[in-house]
Amino acid sequence: MKMRHISMTPFGRQPVTAGLLATQALAEAPAPDHAPDKWAVLRDLTTARAAYGISDRDLAVLAALLSFHPGKELADDDKLIVFPSNASLSDRAHGMAESTLRRHLAALVRAGLLLRRDSPNGKRYATRDLSGSLDRVFGFDLRPLLTRSAEIASAAQEARHVEFTKRRLRESAVIRLRDAGKLIQWGREQIAANWDALSDGCALLQRALRRKLDTGKLRELAERAQQLLDQVKAVIAPETEEMSGSDSETERHHQSSDKEIHESEPCEEKQDRQSDHLAKDPPIPLGVLLKAAPDILDYAPDGIRTWRDLVGVSNFVYPMLGISPDAWRQAQDNMGHEIAAMTLACMLQRADTIMRPGGYLRSLTAKAVTSGFSPGPMVMALLRAENRQAL
Template sequence: MQTQTVTTPFGRRPMSLGMIASQVTAQNAPEGTTVHKWHVFRDIKEARIALGATDRALAILDALLSFHPETAFYGDSALIVWPSNEQLIGRANGMSPATLRRHLANLVECGLIVRRDSPNGKRYARKGQGGEVEQAYGFDLSPIVARAVEFKALAEAMRAEKKAYKVVKERLTIARRDIVKMIEAGIEEGVPGNWGSVHIEYQAIIGRLPRTAPRQVLEAVAAELDDLWQQIREVLESFVKSTNLNANESQTERHIQNSKTETKIESGSGVGPKVEASGSAGESDNVRSLPKRELPLSIVLDACPNVLWMVKGSGGIRSWRDFLAAVETVRPVMGISPSAWEDARVALGEQQAAITLAAIYQKGDQIKSPGGYLRNLTDRAKEAKFSVWPMIMALVRAELDAGKALKLDTGEVHGDQHGAERVIRTEQRLEVSDALRKTMAKWDKES
């Protein structure tokens, strides 16, 4: 078949340098090259995004390929098809004529087909006496052969990109899961560390992750999570090693003590009775001697003013409901796990647990592991060895002592005037017994 090269489209459709480049590429298809049209079409689908082709355009290309009777395309064969718009619409899932024209233009722009328009814009073929096609006007499928190698390379690159994207997504998922669970483990096991700050750092990293992000962004976030994962892992492993070492030493000490033949401890009046007198019995007596009434909210706020920072600008804390809401905000900042908080609420009651948490928050600089500290207090509360009264009174007296010390040094109270006023108000509200003062002093020593 002899074909005349048509370089410009019919009608008002403009010509572009991209169309000329596509036509040149189609004319330069290597002779003797043979490709399987459906294999090439599969590669084109894989590389659709890189080529800039739409999914509807590929549906039209699929229809165009079906109009050519041969499955194998040759570099030196005629690859022009001339279906009407009605025929294309029938094979392209019934899309509208306007949609058909728009996506045909997309195929031309991507260089997947070349227009061979007739003088009047119609698509047809002129045949000779023997029935052989001499001239055809329609869509040239030569780029399928000419760019087959390029399409395959693009498809392989896209498959590699999809695999890399999937790998980094899996990496992100595992890193996020590991970090969250390791933080929870550190809090649950009482590992020393500022787990609240670690959790905030983790949230900051995750916060930079958009809903849909390219692989490069995911790689950067994954690298940051890997660094944080490594830091947490090192802390936990160091704690495990030190704990095992201490456990081994304790076992050795117990073995040495148990191997002694002397029975001074058993026969004397020493350790056993002393532990009972100064430990469970004494603590239980002190707790029973504490006031049975609930702590007023005003005294709790005087003792724990730091919790007010969490409700700044919202009207302050005016009721126990406001106080509980503020403590719920404080808890994750302190790195206390939900399970530790739930255990405390069950053992102490919701209000007493909230007061305990506020007191721990007030003494944050002195407590390395708030979660472990809360669990210890919870265990003591289960044995009736803990009350919030001495804890709050110790904080009140600490403010009073600080105010008195400042006044002795300077003769005046400036910066801590409000704190001193809170202490005076608190003393006026309470009648502190001698037993309670002794318990407060003991609490100060223990804390």
């Protein structure tokens, strides 16, 4: 192990610094029990590079240096000192200029990831003893990577956790703003309110999402998106409650009418046909539908595991497509709740190509009444389109 103690001072006019002494101490620290994979250490360092203040170009130079180290693992021996010439290192770094190499090597030394073992004249080389074995090696010592491998792995794990949190916060903000935007679009056609202010607020937050934000800013943005969505829901709540009341009254009226019809016993054939239709099982498994039309899942925070879940989500989504409560009720009455929900999921998936969703749903409802209707062909068409995109 004496090879590591050739020199701890830099060649030429470079002074000894506190950072250099700290790196020296790390290099001389006890090695871990196992020899880490050098490329795994490099991958972890790539993930955690912000914590060490190094760039991707610094890492490219480090990768070139690691390629001069024999073997795959960083064992605690004298092979940890590599001594390529500037020309050889430049070749491994894809032709990087020597002045640029020196700058990135200095950055790696300052970060405490490399240690210089300078010769008396500053050159990098190895000498052999009388038996032909390596006697002294002057170059770059990789031992800090060995002794700090566990620290680097921990920093990489923390960086991955931060990125995961940021990704989830961004997804949350995107979904809330999308919900707010669609509700605003629907509200403009249904309710008189200051939709311009809400729309401007939504657009402002959407523009902010385009920037690269840290965790704190993303969390703040997600909270503001939720506040905006709550404001939009507060505006449309009275209208939706009124619609629900009207629907309930209409439902009670239908129940009363059905009772009277049942007592006088006309139209029994129609009632039997509707009962048979409502009792039919969906023609396609739920998992296949969700694979063909996954956009409906964006509106189900707890997921869709049953047909009841799908029906519940569709009852929330249909106004966003511009479908009136009357058109939706007719679709459910004539298709059945599950079939209507399947149809809506397929329509949502193709929302950018359906000009008038309300009219389109009414035409499908009429088809269900007269000649029968199944959403199966719609699902199969979406699956074929997904397969073509995958190719």
